[in-house]
Amino acid sequence: MVKVILSRLARLVATILAVTFITFIMTALLPGDPINAILPPDAPRDPEIVAQIREEFGLDDPVLVRYVNWLGNAARLDLGESYVNRGQSVMGEIKNRIPVTAQLAAMAIVFAVVISVPMGVVGAYRQGRAIDQATSAASQIALSVPNFITGIFLIWLFAVKLRWFPASNWNRWDKGIWANFRTAVLPASALALSQMAIFSRLVRSDMIATLQENYILSARAKGLNDRFILLRHALRPSSLSLVTIIGINFGALLGGTVVIETLFALPGLGFRLINAINSRDILMVQGITVFVATVYVVINTLVDVLYAFVDPRIRKG
Amino acid sequence: MPTAGADATRLTKSQQTEPLLVVEGLKTHFATPNGLVKAVDGVSLSVARGKTLGVVGESGSGKTVLSRSIMRLNTAGNVITHGRVSYDGEDLLQESPKEMREIWGVEMAMVFQDPMTSLNPVVRVGRQMTEHIRHHLKVSKSEAAETAIELLRSVRIPEPEARFSNYPHEMSGGMRQRVCIAIALACGPKMLFADEPTTALDVTVQHQILNLLEQQQKDRFMTMIMVTHDLGVVAGRTDEIAVMYAGKIAEKAPTGELFADMRHPYTESLLRSIPKINQPKHTRLAAISGRPPDLINPPSGCAFSPRCPYAQPKCFEQTPPLTAAPAPGHQYACWFPVGSPEGNQAWETNMAAGRLQTLAAAGELNATEDIPATIGGG
Numbered sequence A: 001m002v003k004v005i006l007s008r009l010a011r012l013v014a015t016i017l018a019v020t021f022i023t024f025i026m027t028a029l030l031p032g033d034p035i036n037a038i039l040p041p042d043a044p045r046d047p048e049i050v051a052q053i054r055e056e057f058g059l060d061d062p063v064l065v066r067y068v069n070w071l072g073n074a075a076r077l078d079l080g081e082s083y084v085n086r087g088q089s090v091m092g093e094i095k096n097r098i099p100v101t102a103q104l105a106a107m108a109i110v111f112a113v114v115i116s117v118p119m120g121v122v123g124a125y126r127q128g129r130a131i132d133q134a135t136s137a138a139s140q141i142a143l144s145v146p147n148f149i150t151g152i153f154l155i156w157l158f159a160v161k162l163r164w165f166p167a168s169n170w171n172r173w174d175k176g177i178w179a180n181f182r183t184a185v186l187p188a189s190a191l192a193l194s195q196m197a198i199f200s201r202l203v204r205s206d207m208i209a210t211l212q213e214n215y216i217l218s219a220r221a222k223g224l225n226d227r228f229i230l231l232r233h234a235l236r237p238s239s240l241s242l243v244t245i246i247g248i249n250f251g252a253l254l255g256g257t258v259v260i261e262t263l264f265a266l267p268g269l270g271f272r273l274i275n276a277i278n279s280r281d282i283l284m285v286q287g288i289t290v291f292v293a294t295v296y297v298v299i300n301t302l303v304d305v306l307y308a309f310v311d312p313r314i315r316k317g
Numbered sequence B: 001m002p003t004a005g006a007d008a009t010r011l012t013k014s015q016q017t018e019p020l021l022v023v024e025g026l027k028t029h030f031a032t033p034n035g036l037v038k039a040v041d042g043v044s045l046s047v048a049r050g051k052t053l054g055v056v057g058e059s060g061s062g063k064t065v066l067s068r069s070i071m072r073l074n075t076a077g078n079v080i081t082h083g084r085v086s087y088d089g090e091d092l093l094q095e096s097p098k099e100m101r102e103i104w105g106v107e108m109a110m111v112f113q114d115p116m117t118s119l120n121p122v123v124r125v126g127r128q129m130t131e132h133i134r135h136h137l138k139v140s141k142s143e144a145a146e147t148a149i150e151l152l153r154s155v156r157i158p159e160p161e162a163r164f165s166n167y168p169h170e171m172s173g174g175m176r177q178r179v180c181i182a183i184a185l186a187c188g189p190k191m192l193f194a195d196e197p198t199t200a201l202d203v204t205v206q207h208q209i210l211n212l213l214e215q216q217q218k219d220r221f222m223t224m225i226m227v228t229h230d231l232g233v234v235a236g237r238t239d240e241i242a243v244m245y246a247g248k249i250a251e252k253a254p255t256g257e258l259f260a261d262m263r264h265p266y267t268e269s270l271l272r273s274i275p276k277i278n279q280p281k282h283t284r285l286a287a288i289s290g291r292p293p294d295l296i297n298p299p300s301g302c303a304f305s306p307r308c309p310y311a312q313p314k315c316f317e318q319t320p321p322l323t324a325a326p327a328p329g330h331q332y333a334c335w336f337p338v339g340s341p342e343g344n345q346a347w348e349t350n351m352a353a354g355r356l357q358t359l360a361a362a363g364e365l366n367a368t369e370d371i372p373a374t375i376g377g378g
């Protein structure tokens, strides 16, 4: 077991190194001179000041040297300072904004799971019947609608027409849980819809496969009722892919809430990333990207571990 | 014993003499894109209380479908079932799903072929043993656990308390099959189906499992249907044997009578394919030549005719009906039965004509699947 954990950790570190290296190189290769981001557009380009800045940010070092320096700092959780807002630390910005994005992603996943699991189970149980066809069609449609269209529709219906939830803005936790929840419901739902569609199809198809298994027939032959068999025998073996995709999609959502955060004007990570890209704030872009990628990799490792809880056969491995 | 089977002494006289299970004209067909698969095609049989019926046939002859049809466990959406299955006087094919759930586990139970896949890999053995006890017998969790541990002991699983909290993958195949048997016995069923209960197991444990089943069947006065492709398995352990071919019964007789006076060429072929203990080691088995028949378009006439050593032109045209042999309870479906003057004549004719299937059966050819299934005599 210790050996397994050590090898997983080694793989995790290797992956993070590769991921940071690639994102660093790619963002470093973005066109445009960082000087133009650091100095206001109308500021005079005094060669001495420019040279000083280049020195300060290490802009003339080879990319590899810059990466190693950056990595050294990153290991101490220092991701540098914003080029544009001098004095603003990248890590501080991430800390500031990740709660919003993480909450959105988590709520979206929870909403999606709560709806999709019963949908998938019923679809599999009533395979080919009206209810299955209806839910399959619904998830097909949900999958083909882009997030922001869903978002606009939700705003129109629940904010403008019904006035149940606000159309934009964000209340932090300290304003009260309900106040916070109200501002999160619509954007999280907009993100949840396509997740729900993906999850329910996955649960349905895994469940259909599980229901063919001999142990399901054995359970029937014991006279257990269908509900018990579905929930206590078939659901767990059918949820391995779901656990995987939840991990992957949660990671992806952390970097993928940009459009919804923009639509709802939320102070999240995605909104900040777009901002940084627009102003060529390279260090900020690098910091956020690397952060998201790292979280993504860590989550996937955690999913591997979670697997063992779902399937006892893997625990030994 | 906490979960006794049906008690013979509690039954009235007429109940005791009446067979527990009567199957009449049972047909189970599957609608597939290629046509109708006639997996069970008109089977009639009955099993008396406390007796064991062996159902024997090659793989694909419809044994599994037959036993699942009787228990109403065919879950495929494309299944079409006709006929009558009378269990203890009730017509099972007319029961609602809810009524069937009261019969499954309590009245009838099944031990499946592959213990590796018939236990849920993510559920502890203990829960798999107790869930139906709690459901059917309405007992508390701890009472059910006690019963289950007692059952594990009775199927001779060492350290039953420890095994109770195991996952299936922590047990050997033989051990798992014992667990499956214990699960099947848990609610004291009157009737037990065992569908090739030892086929997936090591040779060394096969006998132990068969002995265990036989012992439990006797102790609990259960009525049993034992399905197998191996005539050797049922030889000493059944009261009656039904030989199946292409979804139909080819021959049916009390076990002793069948071995003493078998009539059907297919039964004879099956017998020939059992390895004999006193045979020199590398004796080639006279396997049955040719492939099992297509169940969508079965051969015309007798379904066995393309492979039969005795087949005559009549066999390719007319389907032989199930006929009574002189001994009570013995029936067979053949125009040229083994050991009869017509049968001997047919054999001689085919030998003279050099019919490959006959030569192979006589041991003069290596019986392989390469022998073409000839249509028409010779």
Ligand SMILES: Nc1ncnc2c1ncn2[C@@H]1O[C@H](COP(=O)(O)OP(=O)(O)O)[C@@H](O)[C@H]1O
Residues within 6 Å of the ligand: B030, B032, B037, B039, B057, B058, B059, B060, B061, B062, B063, B064, B065, B066, B076, B078, B295
């Ligand atoms: N759901 C199904 N759809 C179509 N054909 C089936 C289905 N189930 C079983 N069969 C066919 O029925 C025949 C008999 O199968 P089976 O009863 O399993 O044979 P046995 O148990 O004697 O080996 C086989 O040819 C099998 O392919």
Ligand code: SF4
Residues within 6 Å of the ligand: B264, B265, B266, B302, B303, B304, B305, B306, B308, B309, B310, B311, B312, B315, B320, B333, B334, B335, B336, B337
């Ligand atoms: S002799 Fe004829 S009827 Fe009898 S089994 Fe052979 S083919 Fe069928």
Ligand SMILES: [Mg+2]
Residues within 6 Å of the ligand: B063, B064, B065, B195, B196
């Ligand atoms: Mg079978």
